[in-house]
Amino acid sequence: MHKIYRYRNLSFKVPDETEVLLMVEFISDGNLGHTAINVPGSGDSEIENSGSVNIGIGSNLRGDKTTVSTEVANLIPQEDEIRVAYRLNGQLIKEHVNLKSEADKVKIILYIKFPEP
Amino acid sequence: MKLNIVCFLLALLPVWLTAQEKLSKLLPPSSPASGILGLQPTTVLAPKSYQALETALFSNFNNNSGSIVPNDFALEFTPYWTQNHSLSVDEYLYPKSSIDQVIRNSSFSIASTQSFLLGDSTLSNALAFGYRTTFYFGNNKDREAVELFTSQLSMDQKVESKIVSEAEYLIENKKTANQKEFMAAIRNTIINAVYESGKYGRLKEAEEFAEDILAKSALIPPLDTAAPDPFLDSLYSLIGQKLSTEIVFNQFKTYVLERYGFSLDVAYAGVLNFPANKFESSYIVRQSFWVTPTYRFKDKLGFLKVMGVIRYEWYNTGYYNSYFNGVKTYENNLDYGLSVAGEFMKFSLSIELVGRKSHSEFPAGNDAEGNALYRKEQNTDFQYIASFNYNLTDQVVLSYSLGNRFEPVLNHHNTLVSLLMLNIGFGSPAKKDIDWEQ
Numbered sequence: 001m002h003k004i005y006r007y008r009n010l011s012f013k014v015p016d017e018t019e020v021l022l023m024v025e026f027i028s029d030g031n032l033g034h035t036a037i038n039v040p041g042s043g044d045s046e047i048e049n050s051g052s053v054n055i056g057i058g059s060n061l062r063g064d065k066t067t068v069s070t071e072v073a074n075l076i077p078q079e080d081e082i083r084v085a086y087r088l089n090g091q092l093i094k095e096h097v098n099l100k101s102e103a104d105k106v107k108i109i110l111y112i113k114f115p116e117p
Numbered sequence: 118m119k120l121n122i123v124c125f126l127l128a129l130l131p132v133w134l135t136a137q138e139k140l141s142k143l144l145p146p147s148s149p150a151s152g153i154l155g156l157q158p159t160t161v162l163a164p165k166s167y168q169a170l171e172t173a174l175f176s177n178f179n180n181n182s183g184s185i186v187p188n189d190f191a192l193e194f195t196p197y198w199t200q201n202h203s204l205s206v207d208e209y210l211y212p213k214s215s216i217d218q219v220i221r222n223s224s225f226s227i228a229s230t231q232s233f234l235l236g237d238s239t240l241s242n243a244l245a246f247g248y249r250t251t252f253y254f255g256n257n258k259d260r261e262a263v264e265l266f267t268s269q270l271s272m273d274q275k276v277e278s279k280i281v282s283e284a285e286y287l288i289e290n291k292k293t294a295n296q297k298e299f300m301a302a303i304r305n306t307i308i309n310a311v312y313e314s315g316k317y318g319r320l321k322e323a324e325e326f327a328e329d330i331l332a333k334s335a336l337i338p339p340l341d342t343a344a345p346d347p348f349l350d351s352l353y354s355l356i357g358q359k360l361s362t363e364i365v366f367n368q369f370k371t372y373v374l375e376r377y378g379f380s381l382d383v384a385y386a387g388v389l390n391f392p393a394n395k396f397e398s399s400y401i402v403r404q405s406f407w408v409t410p411t412y413r414f415k416d417k418l419g420f421l422k423v424m425g426v427i428r429y430e431w432y433n434t435g436y437y438n439s440y441f442n443g444v445k446t447y448e449n450n451l452d453y454g455l456s457v458a459g460e461f462m463k464f465s466l467s468i469e470l471v472g473r474k475s476h477s478e479f480p481a482g483n484d485a486e487g488n489a490l491y492r493k494e495q496n497t498d499f500q501y502i503a504s505f506n507y508n509l510t511d512q513v514v515l516s517y518s519l520g521n522r523f524e525p526v527l528n529h530h531n532t533l534v535s536l537l538m539l540n541i542g543f544g545s546p547a548k549k550d551i552d553w554e555q
Contacts, residue, residue, distance in 0.1 A: 002363065004350055029204040032267065034274040036282035046279070048271070049205060064290040069282035071274035073366050075373050076209050078198040105366055107281060107353065111289050 003103035005096060007110050012088045013117040014058035020088055020114065022068070023052035027083040027095075030076030040064040052087075061114035068110040074100055082106055148226035149247025149386035151191035153405045153430075155525075156228055158502055158518050158534040159456070159469055170194050191228035193247075197221045210263055210373070211255060222251040226386070233390055234527055236441035242394055243402070247386030254379045266369040272314045273362040279310040281353060288345045296340035296348070300331050307356070316360070330355055377415035383408055392440050400436040405429065420460050426471065428452040434477065437526070444526055447475035447496055454500075463508045473498040473523055498523045502534055514540040 014020055024035050024047050035047040037055055040063050045053045055066065074082050082104070083097045096108050151157050170192070197220055212218045226247040233243035283306040284299075286292070293299040304327050312323035330352075337351035357363060384407040391399050411424045430450040437446040454471030475498070478491040502520030509515055516538040524532060 002357070004346075004353070006346070025203070026205075027203055028201050029198075030206055030209050032206050032270055032274070034271060034278045036275075036278040038282045038286040044282075046275070048275075050203065064286070067282050067285040067289060069278045069285060071278045071281075073270060073274070073369075075206050075366075075370050076204075077374055078195075083201060104370070105363070107277070109281065109285055111285070 001103045002105045002107075003098070004107040004109065005098065007094050007096070007108070010093055010110055010112045012091070012093055012112060012114055014061065014089075014114050015117055016057065016059035018058050018089075020055050020058065020061060021052050021090075022047075022055050023085075023087040023090075024050055024070060025085040025087065026050045026072070027085055028074065028081050029079045031072050031074050031082065031084070033070055033072040033084075035068060035070040038067045038069075040066065058114060058116070062116075065111045065113050068108075068112065070108040071106075072108065073105045084108060086110060088112075148191050148193040148224075148228065149249050149384040149405070149407065150193070150226035150228035150245040151189075151247075152384075152407075153247065153386035153388050153403065154189075154191075154228045154230055154233075154243060154245040156189045156191055156230065157538065158520070158522050158536055159467075159504065189228070189230040189232070191226065193224050193226040195222075195224040197223065206267065206373075207263075210376075211260075215252065218252050219250050222249075224249055235392055236437075236444055236527065238527075241390060241392050243388055243390045245386055245388045247384060249382055249384035249407075252381045252383070253376070254381070256378055259376065259378055262372060266365065266372060269365045270362070270369055272316055273357075273360045273365060276310045276314045276316065276360060277353070277356060277362065280307055280356060284349060284352070288342070288349065291342070295342070296334075299340060300334055304331060326359060330359060375413065375419060377413045377419065380411045380413075381408065382411065390436070401433060402436055403430060403432045405431075422458045422460070424456045424458065426452065426454055426456070426469075441526060445479075446477070446526055447494075448477040450475045452500075465506045467504045467506075469500070469502050469504075471500045473500070512541065514538075516540065 012020070022037060024033075026033065026049060031049070033049055037045050037047075037053065039045075039055050039061060041060060043056050043060065045055060047053050055061070068086065070084060072082055072084060079100065081097055081099050083095065085092060086094045086096075093112065094110060096106075098106060147157065147159075152159070212221065226245075226249075228245045228247075230243050231240065233241045235241055280303070284303055287299060287302055293302050307327040307330060308320070308323045311317060311326050312320050317323050317326065333355050334352060337355065338347045340348040385405070387404040388402040389399050390402045406429050408427045409424055411422060413419070414421045414423075428451070430452065432446050432448050432450070434446055434448045437444065451474045452471050453474075454469060456467055456469035458465060458467035473496075475496040476493060478493050481490040481492040484490055500521060500523045502518055502522065504516055504518040506514055506516040518534055518536045518538070520534045521532050522534045524530075
């Protein structure tokens with residue numbers, strides 16, 4: 001079964017010159033997935049399965065919200081849930097969790113603002 | 118009254134477990150502990166189901182009272198799968214070492230009965246404990262199939278995540294005023310994502326893909342910029358259908374669940390009897406060691422599974438001489454045979470044929486100098502049992518076995534098997550188990 005989960009109103013304060021590292025971590029077992037990140041202006045990036053990517057410095061992330069879209073499919077019968085953690089510079093901004101009885105193939109969408117501290 | 122209560126509970130169980138929305142399908146009971154205690158009549162231990170915890174209730178139609186109140190119980194627990202390990206699909210399917218396979222597939226079982234019959238026909242308590250693990254032997258064709266599924270699903274996920282991220286960005290940041298502007302803006306993203314993924318060889322095919330989505334978008338709920346989610350969800354559904362993502366995902370999932378090829382189960386179990394029903398007075402009555410090779414066929418024969426078995430069973434003759442006076446018991450028993458199982462939708466059928474060779478040394482008096490003499494005796498036996506299993510729900514299996522078993526220690530002629538079993542899985546947490554506030 002397929003389901004879409006949206007997480008709005010996420011915010012991460014970052015100084016102008018600080019680089020922002022986005023990390024996607026598949027915590028539950030047996031996930032296959034892909035993440036696309038749309039930042040203001042150019043510099044969109046992608047992550048295959050778990051991993052991290054530099055999405056730019058604080059001043060380039062102002063204004064529009066950054067959108068992060070992850071497609072996750074869980075393929076193994078022993079696993080009961082899909083659990084994915086999103087971190088910015090090591091700080092947890094969202095941990096998604098859903099039971100596989102609800103959906104074993106999901107879209108997770110984050111909307112993140114990057115205001116000045 | 119007892120019978121009514123049990124029937125009522127059994128009738129309620131499927132309803133309750135369905136309400137919990139469990140996932141993977143449970144298999145008939147086959148734990149080593151219940152096997153050695155004789156709660157399940159078959160010698161061949163079928164590979165374990167994917168449940169982290171499962172229990173089984175047993176009832177024999179042949180008991181004296183004629184009731185079907187279950188008085189025997191078994192439980193099997195696989196500790197590894199109670200926690201997350203962030204295993205990728207590749208790490209899951211192809212463990213780096215045999216140790217990893219042992220750890221992941223290790224399960225522990227216990228079973229108990231209050232009706233363990235002693236030689237003087239008194240009932241006593243008995244407890245069995247067991248362990249088993251599984252080794253899967255991959256092959257090149259399996260590797261190729263998994264790589265193909267992985268690349269197809271990854272390709273589709275890449276296309277979808279890029280389109281979704283861009284679409285949500287355009288809407289959330291109000292970059293377009295209406296549906297027409299939005300579709301015009303997302304068109305190039307669709308073409309680029311599809312073409313760059315390599316799903317289609319030519320740019321023209323990617324453009325046709327985008328044009329088809331644009332044409333069909335007129336048929337879905339219109340975009341309301343104040344509440345855009347219904348429109349976006351329908352658009353993503355259109356794209357997913359066009360990519361056939363769901364079909365690839367379901368095929369991959371089924372493949373992982375019914376992976377064909379060769380596997381080997383290794384199991385051990387022992388029985389602890391309390392003949393005086395006192396904890397401090399206990400005996401290890403017998404111990405078994407199983408090796409069960411299994412082969413699952415592919416494609417049209419995918420419903421078929423062939424299992425072999427070699428089991429060595431050791432009986433504690435000292436115990437049997439004390440509590441089964443006058444009953445001949447063989448100390449060493451080697452069982453060998455095979456089982457063929459077919460799975461058809463909700464039910465499965467299996468037939469097993471197992472031979473037994475037994476030998477033991479029995480006292481034969483003393484020689485002239487007073488030394489004890491022994492004579493070696495051998496025996497053979499044969500067991501054939503058919504089992505029918507029906508999944509009442511994905512988490513409740515009702516099984517019935519009928520056939521002829523090995524001669525039991527007591528009542529040698531009582532070899533008829535007519536046994537009803539109920540297996541219940543507890544693999545998945547319910548919704549209330551998840552902290553949604555995290």
